[in-house]
Amino acid sequence: xxxxxxxxxxxxxxxxxxxxxxxxRVHLDNGGGAPLHPLARQALLQALDDxxxxxxRLHTEGRRAARLLDGAREAVAEVLGARTEEVRFxxxxxxxxxxxxxxxxxxxxxxxxxxxxxxxxxxxxxHAASAAAQAHGGARVVVDVDRHGRVDADAFASxxxxxxxxxxxxxxxxxxxxxxxxxxxxxxxxxxAGVPLLVDAGASLGHDVVPGSWDLLAAHPADWGGPAGxxxxxxxxxxxxxxxxxxxxxxxxxxxxxxxxxxxxxxALQAATADRAAEDDRRRRLTDRVRAAVAAVxxxxxxxxxxxxxxxxxxxxxLYVDGEALVTELDRxxxxxxxxxACTASTLEPSHVLAAMGVLTHGNxxxxxxxxxxxxxxxxxLAVLPAAVQRVRDVLGVGGL
Numbered sequence: 001x002x003x004x005x006x007x008x009x010x011x012x013x014x015x016x017x018x019x020x021x022x023x024x025r026v027h028l029d030n031g032g033g034a035p036l037h038p039l040a041r042q043a044l045l046q047a048l049d050d051x052x053x054x055x056x057r058l059h060t061e062g063r064r065a066a067r068l069l070d071g072a073r074e075a076v077a078e079v080l081g082a083r084t085e086e087v088r089f090x091x092x093x094x095x096x097x098x099x100x101x102x103x104x105x106x107x108x109x110x111x112x113x114x115x116x117x118x119x120x121x122x123x124x125x126x127h128a129a130s131a132a133a134q135a136h137g138g139a140r141v142v143v144d145v146d147r148h149g150r151v152d153a154d155a156f157a158s159x160x161x162x163x164x165x166x167x168x169x170x171x172x173x174x175x176x177x178x179x180x181x182x183x184x185x186x187x188x189x190x191x192x193a194g195v196p197l198l199v200d201a202g203a204s205l206g207h208d209v210v211p212g213s214w215d216l217l218a219a220h221p222a223d224w225g226g227p228a229g230x231x232x233x234x235x236x237x238x239x240x241x242x243x244x245x246x247x248x249x250x251x252x253x254x255x256x257x258x259x260x261x262x263x264x265x266x267x268a269l270q271a272a273t274a275d276r277a278a279e280d281d282r283r284r285r286l287t288d289r290v291r292a293a294v295a296a297v298x299x300x301x302x303x304x305x306x307x308x309x310x311x312x313x314x315x316x317x318x319l320y321v322d323g324e325a326l327v328t329e330l331d332r333x334x335x336x337x338x339x340x341x342a343c344t345a346s347t348l349e350p351s352h353v354l355a356a357m358g359v360l361t362h363g364n365x366x367x368x369x370x371x372x373x374x375x376x377x378x379x380x381x382l383a384v385l386p387a388a389v390q391r392v393r394d395v396l397g398v399g400g401l
């Protein structure tokens with residue numbers, strides 16, 4: 001048989017160099033949007049078959065969906081140490097925070113119109129506090145934070161003890177820098193003053209032990225491996241709060257919530273809580289390595305409390321570096337990281353959290369490790385980071401400074 005292939009001509013495709021495979025991407029921007037937990041994925045598929053109907057309907061399909069929703073609320077309540085009837089699902093974390101602020105301020109308008117907040121709360125809380133205070137003739141009272149992003153417990157106590165305070169809001173831990181807040185002391189002060197305390201656990205529930213020092217609590221299922229499109233709001237029975245849309249069948253979540261999403265969120269929370277101790281230890285070791293290695297890069301500042309913090313969050317700021325440029329450079333190298341404020345990152349505006357802390361706001365990078373983040377992922381990131389920072393500085397013409 002004649003060989004019809006013939007010799008390969010120089011310059012033909014067969015002689016072309018084989019391109020190196022693209023590096024496997026590593027997602028390190030898991031705060032507020034982690035990959036779906038495997039058990040949550042299973043639960044979501046199950047609930048799509050069993051819980052697709054309107055849970056307010058009286059037919060068999062509606063009752064089946066209602067049972068799934070009630071089971072999800074019961075599971076979440078067990079994790080929170082709350083009553084099932086105190087737990088509600090909402091359309092999103094932001095809607096839960098907004099409903100809590102506006103609903104409580106409305107119910108307590110006779111007590112006054114002031115809303116006390118920590119200086120590094122999410123933008124949603126800060127905006128809602130301003131709107132509630134303006135609606136009821138009060139003021140938004142901001143308690144300053146230190147360089148770790150933590151409010152002074154005595155200053156917070158003094159603020160809530162003032163006459164005319166309707167509500168106080170303080171996050172459990174900051175999702176951008178990881179620092180925990182003095183929650184127990186803040187709740188005690190608020191209770192002594194007769195002021196309900198809203199706790200934003202959006203960055204910590206599922207990752208850290210959230211104490212029962214709260215009167216209202218909002219959380220973010222997508223942060224712990226649940227699906228997007230659902231939020232969590234818990235309100236103690238002793239708290240006076242008016243639903244934002246009382247005429248709706250679901251007044252705390254107008255239009256209702258996705259039963260499959262709520263069910264999957266509850267399953268993900270149970271799963272995250274079950275192995276939280278092991279995950280805490282593993283991810284804390286990884287973030288300790290990141291903090292130590294990053295601190296060795298010239299003109300880079302690691303922010304947030306080095307010890308009293310969330311186990312999975314690290315933020316650092318690079319002098320002479322543009323944040324957007326650095327995020328793009330790291331993305332080109334295969335690493336997805338966050339920048340700017342955790343709640344307004346899409347704007348790429350300087351972080352109001354870092355500004356309130358009085359630390360460097362330029363060249364901000366935030367990473368949040370997921371349960372799928374490996375030691376090798378961290379090693380690869382730390383290997384490329386110094387060169388990425390230097391390349392951005394060189395492009396900006398500040399490499400020699």
